[in-house]
Amino acid sequence: MRSSKVLQHVVDTPMLRISGPPLSGRTSLAKTLYRELLDRRQIVPVLINGSDFRNTTYDSVVGVISRNFKKQYSDKLYTRFSQLQDDERIFIIDDWQHFPLNFEAKQLVLDAFKKYGGRLLLFSDEGTVFQEITQLGDAGVFADFTFCGLKQFGHVLRSRLINNWVTLGREFQLDDFELANAVSVAEHLLDTLISTGVVPSFPLFVFSVLQASTNLTGTAGYGSFGHIYEQLLTKRLGIYGQKLVGAKLALLSRIAFKMHSLNRIFVTEHELRTIEDRYSNEYAVAEDITHWKTQFVDAKILQAQSGEFKFVYKYAYYFLLALYFHDEISNAQEAAELICQLVGMIDAAHDEDKARTLIFYLYLSKNRDLIERIIAKASGILTATPKFDISKDLSFASSLCTRHPPLLAPSGDHKTNREAYNEQKDAALEQNEREKEERQARELSLSISSAFQLLEIMGQVVRNFPLELRADLKRDLIRESYSLGLRLLKDFLVLTEQNYTEIAHSLRSFLREHTAFARKADRDIAYASNMVLVNLVEGVVVGAIKKVSFSVGVRDLRETYQQVRELAGEADLSMRMIDLTITLEHFARIPEEDVVYLKSRLESDVVGYTVLRMLVGEFLSLFPCEDFRLRQRIEKLLDFVPNDPRMVLNKLVQARGV
Numbered sequence: 001m002r003s004s005k006v007l008q009h010v011v012d013t014p015m016l017r018i019s020g021p022p023l024s025g026r027t028s029l030a031k032t033l034y035r036e037l038l039d040r041r042q043i044v045p046v047l048i049n050g051s052d053f054r055n056t057t058y059d060s061v062v063g064v065i066s067r068n069f070k071k072q073y074s075d076k077l078y079t080r081f082s083q084l085q086d087d088e089r090i091f092i093i094d095d096w097q098h099f100p101l102n103f104e105a106k107q108l109v110l111d112a113f114k115k116y117g118g119r120l121l122l123f124s125d126e127g128t129v130f131q132e133i134t135q136l137g138d139a140g141v142f143a144d145f146t147f148c149g150l151k152q153f154g155h156v157l158r159s160r161l162i163n164n165w166v167t168l169g170r171e172f173q174l175d176d177f178e179l180a181n182a183v184s185v186a187e188h189l190l191d192t193l194i195s196t197g198v199v200p201s202f203p204l205f206v207f208s209v210l211q212a213s214t215n216l217t218g219t220a221g222y223g224s225f226g227h228i229y230e231q232l233l234t235k236r237l238g239i240y241g242q243k244l245v246g247a248k249l250a251l252l253s254r255i256a257f258k259m260h261s262l263n264r265i266f267v268t269e270h271e272l273r274t275i276e277d278r279y280s281n282e283y284a285v286a287e288d289i290t291h292w293k294t295q296f297v298d299a300k301i302l303q304a305q306s307g308e309f310k311f312v313y314k315y316a317y318y319f320l321l322a323l324y325f326h327d328e329i330s331n332a333q334e335a336a337e338l339i340c341q342l343v344g345m346i347d348a349a350h351d352e353d354k355a356r357t358l359i360f361y362l363y364l365s366k367n368r369d370l371i372e373r374i375i376a377k378a379s380g381i382l383t384a385t386p387k388f389d390i391s392k393d394l395s396f397a398s399s400l401c402t403r404h405p406p407l408l409a410p411s412g413d414h415k416t417n418r419e420a421y422n423e424q425k426d427a428a429l430e431q432n433e434r435e436k437e438e439r440q441a442r443e444l445s446l447s448i449s450s451a452f453q454l455l456e457i458m459g460q461v462v463r464n465f466p467l468e469l470r471a472d473l474k475r476d477l478i479r480e481s482y483s484l485g486l487r488l489l490k491d492f493l494v495l496t497e498q499n500y501t502e503i504a505h506s507l508r509s510f511l512r513e514h515t516a517f518a519r520k521a522d523r524d525i526a527y528a529s530n531m532v533l534v535n536l537v538e539g540v541v542v543g544a545i546k547k548v549s550f551s552v553g554v555r556d557l558r559e560t561y562q563q564v565r566e567l568a569g570e571a572d573l574s575m576r577m578i579d580l581t582i583t584l585e586h587f588a589r590i591p592e593e594d595v596v597y598l599k600s601r602l603e604s605d606v607v608g609y610t611v612l613r614m615l616v617g618e619f620l621s622l623f624p625c626e627d628f629r630l631r632q633r634i635e636k637l638l639d640f641v642p643n644d645p646r647m648v649l650n651k652l653v654q655a656r657g658v
Helices: 003-012 026-040 058-072 075-082 103-116 126-133 155-167 176-195 203-215 218-222 225-238 245-262 269-282 292-298 314-331 335-347 352-365 368-379 395-399 414-434 436-441 446-464 471-498 500-512 522-552 555-568 573-586 592-602 606-622 628-637 645-656
Strands: 015-019 044-049 089-094 119-124 146-149 302-305 308-311
Touching: 003 026, 015 026, 015 126, 026 044, 026 089, 026 119, 044 058, 058 075, 058 103, 103 119, 103 126, 119 126, 155 176, 155 203, 155 414, 176 203, 176 414, 176 522, 176 573, 203 225, 225 245, 225 314, 245 269, 245 292, 245 308, 245 314, 269 292, 269 308, 292 302, 308 314, 314 335, 314 352, 335 352, 335 368, 352 368, 352 446, 368 446, 368 471, 395 471, 395 522, 395 606, 414 606, 446 471, 446 522, 471 500, 471 522, 471 555, 471 573, 500 522, 522 573, 522 606, 555 573, 573 592, 573 606, 592 606, 592 628, 606 628
Parallel strands: 015 119, 015 146, 044 089, 089 119
Antiparallel strands: 302 308
């Protein structure tokens, strides 16, 4: 539900559980609801921490209520509070997972609250909820709760946070173009990290990423996984002192490697002690380090449950595992074995765990041999499939429609346009979540899955070191990323054309069942189904080009893009279309000469020309154009229908000679 409806849901639900992972904002939400309930002056809230309970008797629970009420209000008001009706007071219990007693004790405490009277709102982590759900058969009171979970921020809310962050202290300094460009860069950074799961999209992480990208010079702003996550881990460990941060990261890396070796996501307490002892001996650590695990848990890097320790977020595990490989290859006798494992990860790049570990390892090492192996692996995928040629390979899709579809020129209100654009992405994200199980049921082939992972790995390598990699490596990474993306696109188009009959039959059957087509002639239904397929092809082509741009687009690689373009030749329209997209998305400008040339070559192809218009139109929608005359020229050049009613009226007046 939207945040605006949460308070009413709390009011309407007498017994509510809200769960979320560590650092997801549970306590912030608890305090916000407390304040908003106070403002309503209809329900009196009392905020209690789950660790406050030491006994299960009714009197001890009343004592906890009394102490917290008097601390938050006044001794004199407690009598009035105790006489309120059940629906006039609410107990907000934060950090329920810190309740110090067992499950049976929890039931007794909740029974005491029920006897005292009042609403209950419990906040806890997800693990506690799962544990309690498994025991619902033995617990009547838990079955009375309604369960909710904290969702991560979508594109719209992230964009609002970013806008506030970018303008903080600079409200009167940034013009519209500078603001739009800064917001776009930050959105791209977060989309890179969040879409691949490096960090969750909770507000604290969003701000941490933005702060890390601001504090670090150079590559942090490119969306490099390694730079950002190293900052997040270092900052969390740094609250216990900077001196031992490196040593603690080394110990955590050993924990990660132990999990990797055992092929499981946890270590037992005994295994953790063994790791600590071995670390202390090998590095001759004099001080007692057994308390470090408590710091790791408090810093929300590890979580402890039932004698097992696991990483709170998967990407801490990936980064620390890569750190172990990096450190031990430099120091240990078993370096050759570790290098073999890394080479094996390249061959198994379709596996997300291995791909993520490689990304972080390459951030730490810049290992040229591994990078060259990755390029070779990518070049060996779909070798029998030629690269997509936008000047030829869309002829089949173009034959299904007879005219250029009219495209409305984007409105000049780029802020509203960006909000609507992000709303569309959020809607697509929700749809993708609903279809996730179905997608998993029809898994992609290993080669296609590997292709997407390798595209991401190569993109991250150039993001890690846009100014530090040798020119030939950067050029090869960019060129192979372009080539791999275009081969994937060609493979999709070949399959679509080969299976056209079956696809068209399914689409027509679907449309005939739709009310709007119930009385349409077969010819009209056939054309409508073809247009659905054409729209799909256009969307996939645009998406594939933007995927490549998203993966390898970095401002400091301008010279490398030019080299790749020269090697491909100016006649390679597909390469030029990717280059155009990178210029639009990462340099925030319209290369007018390129647009003119691409139009001249693609105008006779309905679908190819529409792809060009879609890519340029999106830029015009999301960015203010510093040169309004340039915007007008581009809109006229690409045959956009005017969006300003006054311009339409002027044309009508001129046409009629009024």
